[in-house]
Amino acid sequence: MRHRVVPFLALSAFFVSPADAQRALAIADYALPETGAVAVAVRQGVPDEGAFAALDQRSGGALRRAVRTAGFLGDRxxxxxxxGVGPYDQVLLVGTGSDPVTPRLLEDVGGLVGQAGVLSAAPEITLLWPEAGMPTAGAHLALGASLGQYTFRQYKTPKPAAPVLGQGTLTVxxxxxxxxSAAWRSDWAHVAEGVRFARDLKTEPGNVIYPETFVERTxxxxxxxxxxxxxxxxxARMRELGMGAMLSVGVGSAQPPKLLLVRYRGAGDAAPVAFVGKGITFDSGGISIKPADNMWRMKHDMAGAAAATGAVLALAKRGARVNAIAVAALAENMPDGEAARPGDVVRTLGGLTFENLNTDAEGRIVLVDAIAYVQRQDKPSMLIDIATLTGSQVTAVGDEYGGLFSRDDALVADLVAAGxxxxxxxxxxxxxxxxxxxxESPIADLRNVGSGGRAGAGLGAHFIGAWVDPAVRWAHIDMASMAWRDDAPLPTVPLGASAYGVRLFDRFVRDTIEAPKRAD
Incomplete structure (x- = not known):
């Protein structure tokens, strides 16, 4: 029998801090402001041209002198x-190096301005981009600024005497x-919303986000x-269906597991693409319990589910020409008298059995039931699962890349390009x-982990792939190292929850599914 749990922050709305407000974004015609706070991109070597030259002239040469004194070279x-440069309260220079102008470069510029804006008391910051040639440049700058200025302060008590930072307007x-403006409103603002949605879910503590509340937020x-x-x-439905894998993970928690499917139809009768995310809302390791150090991080073991759901939110809101499904395999992995034991044999929805040698390898366990269900119900032509799955992925590629596994070379190429x-x-x-x-297992179809700590990420991928229909194009993304930024922020990813996967999947759909349709 499950115990009733009353979340500590059930009335969390009362704890929202006004400091959580972020700058409103606006896009306007190019014009040089007379005063205030201004940001400008500068190419390698700080050439005397464009907005930089105009600002330097307004400042009587003070801007160029300050740049030389600081040794700023415009590196990307x-x-x-x-x-306090000339008539301006603040001048922010962002180096772009010698790279060609691309949407990603523009988003990085916007992101760095957004991050700086969080620490500025200026009521308005003006970001200048005088270059022509890319009509949607302002939308990409705005997307970067939206992502870069993300903060989560819902549970901080405001300090009345503190200066008001990070509020007001950021005008591109x-x-x-x-x-x-049209591209921002109809398209890229929805991508930013999908990212914020995923970041919020991942940052919330485990007593706020658990399977039921994940569903409610969605x-x-x-x-x-x-x-x-x-x-x-x-x-109850899982028991009827025989979803032994998901049930085995959630059985030790007072919070019952749930399988969430969000289906978006934007392309008629075309077979859908399924994004399947691991959604362990808190992972203690179960009976194979984790060490206490940094166990708090396991609140974001649902990063894959948040990314899959956030991506489909972006696709649906921008009206993408695709049929897409977000599948969130939601459970809380806790130790309990009823919890799964190491060595248990579990029968899954797909019919296969596995020997559960390690209850802390629970992500792959919930994913196989989720994969079997979406294949049975929706017949996807393509299935991409995403999970904070293994520590060995972190060791292999660090926090620069997600680990990608697939037997489909063309799908790999498309995903790498989208990344x-x-x-x-x-x-x-x-x-x-x-x-x-x-x-191999002596008593079941397979084991959920290998021995000796070898090729852990690859073994996890192989286990998941055993439940994928060979006719379905499939890729597995292990993003354990990418879910959370700890030490160094990226231009569009401040410290904390990254929402890695939302922009990746959006770009993948744009370039590999929507683009061929537009060409037709």
Missing amino acids: GTVLNLP RVVDAGAA REAFEGVRGVSIEVVDE AASGEELWRLPLHPSYAKDL
């Missing part, structure tokens, strides 16, 4: 924040403001969105045939 990703001034986010339907498979374009990069790792031998 470098920032020089100068207070570009040559083609009309086209940029229903709220998709309310009124056209072409969307939501299905929730609860614990490079979106800034959420992937590195292919091997799926060797010998992994099947490593997961």
